[in-house]
Amino acid sequence: xxxxxxxxxxxxxxxxxxxxLLIGIFSEFSDLEILPFxxxxxxxxxxxxxxxxxxxxxxxxxxxxxFYTSNYFGSTSAKFLLIGIVINFINNKLNDNLYNEFLVFxxxxxxxxxxxxxxxFSINELRIILLISVINYFLFKLINITxxxxxxxxxx
Numbered sequence: 001x002x003x004x005x006x007x008x009x010x011x012x013x014x015x016x017x018x019x020x021l022l023i024g025i026f027s028e029f030s031d032l033e034i035l036p037f038x039x040x041x042x043x044x045x046x047x048x049x050x051x052x053x054x055x056x057x058x059x060x061x062x063x064x065x066x067f068y069t070s071n072y073f074g075s076t077s078a079k080f081l082l083i084g085i086v087i088n089f090i091n092n093k094l095n096d097n098l099y100n101e102f103l104v105f106x107x108x109x110x111x112x113x114x115x116x117x118x119x120x121f122s123i124n125e126l127r128i129i130l131l132i133s134v135i136n137y138f139l140f141k142l143i144n145i146t147x148x149x150x151x152x153x154x155x156x
Contacts, residue, residue: 009056016040017060021068031128032135038112039140041080042105045087057081083111102137109133 020037027033037060044053061077069076087108094100109132110117116125 006052006055009053010059013037013040013056013060014063017064031131033132034139035109035112035132035136036139038083038108039136039143041083041112042087042108042140043144045084045108046091046101046104049084049088053084054081057084079111079114083108086111102133105137105140106130106133109136 017037020035023034023036041057057080058077061080062074064076065071065073087104090104090107091101094104106129109129113129113132116129
């Protein structure tokens, strides 16, 4: 049963990664991106991080390296694992409020897009990363509010 659960996590992560790639292909704005895979990574890393998701992080990174990049095999897996571990560590050390959560999300986006920062560091690129952070953090909060809502407790 544990193997089936881990396999379902891997399928979920790869499906969301493919969704993110499709959104990137069909979006008109090349600089402003919607990153559902990063939102999933952030949600897992802050809400219920456990060893069960390690295989999902690893295999989704292997899948991404195998089919979509020319990176070294496993470098994206290392990046996904680094995001999960760093975000979980920072989130546990900071107080739980909106500003700290956005700061942690900004760090996650900076790690996720570190190639942009390294290869073409400029104020414009930092502004784009900040805009990506704001847009995706809003989507994260929207998803988080939707997942917290219990329809059976609401009265009509």
